[in-house]
Amino acid sequence: MGSQLISLLMLSLLFSLTTISNASRPIPDYYSHDAIKTVNLGGWLVTEGWITPHLFDDIPINKDLLDGTQIQLKSITLKNYLSANNGGGSTVSANQPAASTWETFKLWRITETSFQFRVLNWQFFSLDDNGKLVATSTASDDSNSLHNFMILRNDGEPNRVRIKAPNGSFLKVNSDATVTADHPERTSWGDDDPSVFLLTNVLQLKGEFQVTNAYGSDSAASVMKKHWESFIVEEDFKFVSENGLNGVRIPVGWWISFDPNPPRPFVGGSLHALDNAFSWAEKYNLKVIIDIHAMPSSQNGWEHSGTRDGLQSWGQSYDDIRQSTAVVDFLTSRYANRTSLYAIELINEPLAPGVTLDTLKKYYRVGYNTVRKYSNVHVIMSNRLSIGDPKELIQFASGFSGSVVDVHYYNVFSSIFEGMSVQQNIDYIYNNRAPALSSLMISNGPLIFVGEWVDDMDVQDASKNDYQRFGSAQLDVYGRATFGWSYWTLKADQNQWSLEWMIKNGYIKI
CATH class of the missing domain: 2.80.10.50 (Trefoil (Acidic Fibroblast Growth Factor, subunit A))
Structure with a gap:
């Protein structure tokens, strides 16, 4: 009886400590959740040359022969x-x-x-x-x-x-x-x-590796510092808060966890910019989703994954999962007590078949548990791209409280949209996207997040009214997602991809 009493006392103490620990964490109300409307801050802390081509202008020699060309x-x-x-x-x-x-x-x-x-x-x-x-x-x-x-x-x-x-x-x-x-x-x-x-x-590839390696460590440090301090500023968070949005999704690269001295050729400074983002978000009452956009060894081979030459090898060894989990640990522990932290997205756009479902589930399980060490914020699990079954994560994610499955919807980058008219694109949103989205939202399942979409079509000479109608259709359908949506992106060199430009010029009204 004495040993049983001691065991009960120990369990009671453990329960009390756990309750006390959890009580200090921001706890979203998963069951009365209001869908969020957010925008991605793409091209800021993870370079994408098509978003910010000016970043590459001052490379002195052979600027067309970068890594991965x-x-x-x-x-x-x-x-x-x-x-x-x-x-x-x-x-x-x-x-x-x-x-x-x-x-x-x-x-x-x-x-x-x-x-x-x-x-x-x-x-x-x-x-x-x-x-x-x-x-x-x-x-x-x-x-x-x-x-x-x-x-x-x-x-x-x-x-x-x-x-x-x-x-x-x-x-x-x-x-x-x-x-x-x-x-x-x-x-x-x-x-x-x-x-x-x-x-x-x-x-050509024009990502973070390319721009920093081409400038060299000394020049890259000043070039990137200027970019981080000028591309996204406090005024942008004010703009977001005043135009119907309630949050931002911020893509980051794995090297941010080594700031201020990341492995070459990456340079330090992006962590300070992320710190600023949290302060601005709190000032303007915005939610923050940290999106781990670029993974060690690259999860998709694209420039936004931090790759050097397009090789996709993330997940081929457990060391990749270990390194990625360390990034999750670093970011969650650093920002767990910030009131604006709303979600951690464990990985962005893993590409099948290079990333297997089994490997991804292993990572999601350990990544989820890592977040839960510090916080009860939402944990977002990105769908793999190039898969036949968009529901492959639904049952798995259902086993994790506060989980979210992220899907990305673009009416570009695929031959099925070539030759479509504006009306056919709009019909596709209602006839294909809407039922696909609905099929993901099951009883007691994870919340669903349209983490990337854009008001752009593979249509030549579309009018302002065409974009207004197409954007309205997407807002209607993606607004039904149980977690919400995030436009890609706030600022970009191409107008349709810049939500700021689209709002200021009357193409989109949130």
Whole structure:
């Protein structure tokens, strides 16, 4: 009996301590929840070049050859493209008259003129013992000089390039299509020079890694500080509060948890900006959703995930989950007692099939428990993109009190919207989006959040009235989401994507 009494006393004490601990946390009322109307602060603490192209204007040299830039190289003499045979793992030859995947290479920018070349299967350019160009190395870092090649451009025709190899000689194309590093320094840049290539820039990434690495640590620190202090300011929070919105969703990158000294090339300072955001939100009575937008190793390979070259590898080892959970821990513990903290979004737009459902559930479980160590705020679990079943998280999330499932709805970026009229886009919102959204909202299930949408369509020359009608339809349907919605984004270089511009110019009224 004595041991049972002690056990009961211990349980009572534990319950009391837990109650006391929980009582100090902000506790949302999940059952009388008012749907929120928020806007994303995209392009602020996680760079996206299409939102803020001016950030890249002052990169001094080769601003079109940033990390992750995809290029193709055509021999001026053989008229063939360099190709990594079998996509990598063997030699590189100039034997293809047309360019596709094996002929497309991704750059790692080491200096303003020195680069590493990564092929389809992720191996790097190097030289074999005979000076022949190969793509066999599967690992590299910036200090590996055996993978560093210098790109020299013709002043009068910058798409004409020569490539100096690690051995000090230039690459040249031989008559048998082999590529060797044995051409001397001299050149006429003429069509008879086997060391001259035509460079085609296929695709660029313009994210946080690209902008900070291109400027270098010293310059990047001042460039980013100016951006963080000017792109989003207190007046923007006042504007949000005065125009029918009651919160902001703030994308952040994993490196913020290392501020003020994040791993290179990222620079410190974004954490101070986030601190300011909380103060402004509290001043104007706005809710804050922290959205972990960029993950270690990249969850989708896109520039907004902080990737260097488009490789998506988040979740392939438990270390990725451990690092990501540490970010959740850092952010939640730092802001748990701020009255404006409303939700933590554990990850943004994980992309299937690279991110498996099993891996994502493992992360969501440990991420949720990490948030609950400090706070009872909502925990948002983002749907995977490119999945066949948008309900794949619903039953899982139902097991976590205060959970939210985030879906993103855009009428762009997909071939199904090509050729649609304005009215067809509006009909799609009511006939497809509305029932899809409704199917997610089950009894005793998680709340549903349309975390990103925009008043833009794949329609040429749409009128102001067209955008007003399309925006109104989305506000109607997405307003039915049990958690609410968030427009992407507050400010952007493209007008339709800037909610500020859309409101000020009468396109949208919240």
